[in-house]
Amino acid sequence: MAGKKNLLIGAAVGALAMFFFDPVRGRTRRIHIRDKAIRAVNKGIDNSLRYKEDMSNRIYGATEEIKARMERRAVTDHTLELRVRSAFGRVLSHPKSIRVTVDKGNVYLTGPILTREVIPLINCVRKVRGVKSVHERLERHTSPENISELQGRGPEYLI
Known part of the structure; x- marks a missing residue:
């Protein structure tokens, strides 16, 4: 059983190596994968910054709401x-x-x-x-x- 598993893993690694190190299209494939990885990292950074700004605005709004309720000043x-x-x-x-x-x-x-x-x-x-x-x-x-x-x-x- 272990022999079949190792054989499958070896075949998969060999297929990936052929796919990425192919002399004709391998360079294009590697660049494409690199670009996808960079895009994913940048998208994650953008999302985290957006989330941070959203949370900051929500916290600010909640504190201002609490302050306004505590002051009880007249509203025009x-x-x-x-x-x-x-x-x-x-x-x-x-x-x-x-x-x-x-x-x-x-x-x-x-x-x-x-x-x-x-x-x-x-x-x-x-x-x-x-x-x-x-x-x-x-x-x-x-x-x-x-x-x-x-x-x-x-x-x-x-x-």
């Missing part, structure tokens, strides 16, 4: 409106159809919306830092037919 209505718009843009198929008004931390939502998106929208807005209350005066629709603000495709990740 304009800033709160921008935060709300940013947050609900992730849960609605047509975020531009919703109008947001903010008055002293109280958020008022108006405009046409699909019925299935109302609860996710309200839950999302309630979680925004600085929101005291959510008042919705939304026009609920079961389908987007005949409502111009709800026409067209929404963001790809919601479909």
Whole structure:
């Protein structure tokens, strides 16, 4: 059994040697393998740098979020409106159809919306830092037919 195993290993090593040291194409094959190895190393370095930068940004964001929660300073209505718009843009198929008004931390939502998106929208807005209350005066629709603000495709990740 050991003899057959050694024979197979020897055949494989011989085939590789013939493949790489072939006088006609061997040099090209060796260069090709070298280039692939260099590319793999460079790609690994790039990925590790990208990962390092991503983790650094996540840590910075998390510390800033903790600082902001601990300070409890007042948020301007304009800033709160921008935060709300940013947050609900992730849960609605047509975020531009919703109008947001903010008055002293109280958020008022108006405009046409699909019925299935109302609860996710309200839950999302309630979680925004600085929101005291959510008042919705939304026009609920079961389908987007005949409502111009709800026409067209929404963001790809919601479909």
